[in-house]
Amino acid sequence: MKTKFVAFLSDFGTADPFVSVMKGIVLSRAPKSTILDITHEIPAQDINMANFYLMASMNYMPHGTLFVCVVDPTVGTDRKIIWAKTKHYQFIAPDNTMISWAEQNEPFEEVRYVENKKLFLKNVSATFHGRDIIAPVAGEIANGLPEEEIGPVTTEYRQKTFPIPEHSGNRIKGEIIAIDHFGNAITNIRSGIYRENTVFSIADRLIHGTKSTYASVNSGEALALTGSFGFLEFAVRNGSFAKTYDIKVGTKLESLGTLDD
DSSP, X not given: OOOSEEEEEESOOSSSSHHHHHHHHHHHHOTTOEEEEEESOOOTTOHHHHHHHHHXXXXXXXXXXXXXXXXXXXXXXSOOEEEEEOSSOEEEEEXXXXXXXXXXXXXXXXXXXXXXXXXXXXXXXXXOHIIIIIHHHHHHHHTTOOGGGTOOBOSOOOOOOOOOOEEETTEEEEEEEEEOTTOOEEEEEETTSSOTTEEEEETTEEEESEESSGGGSXXXXXXXXXXXXXXXXXXXXXXXXXXXXXXXXXXXXEEEEETTO
């Protein structure tokens, strides 16, 4: 249970003191912790983006890392808070599916509801469970709290299945699962299941083949390539693919064979 590394992911941004307050609480209970920031720029309440960035980044973190994940549109309601562990990592988050895709990398070995109120701050706000519940519990976990003191084991936590692309012959149907701050549209299609000369159709536009770099095309030109996390993505050099073509999370795409067909 005890860990040196605590990694934060949230939609809080950095203009307000929310993140610093949570870090301070963790460090007050586990002063030898090393704090890591995955990102605090998840679009407000965007659970889908949180899922993707956690899944994409977790395996680059040191084994034993405890991920403190707070994107919480239903804070203050009767939704639960959960702790989960895999072979190499731990997570604490609202029970709203935001850590579901972590299981694409490693299955959860155990999940518990966070219910031990003795671990919480004395006064729990209805609008900031990240500060009053999640951060103090994370600090205690990092400091070696026995897992049975977190709360009861559960198998009824909320889950969101990763959208698996559909295959038919050499054709693939997929969708956009995230849009980064550059406006690159990231798909659910992993590298290795499409060819370099595959033709893709998205937003009534054909993208002919994939490129190796963003600089492989002229400024303002659209392209497809394998992004750094291993998924097919669409981009506009020196521009935003999402804004240019009105792409949203959930936008569908498909391959139409290859340039040789």
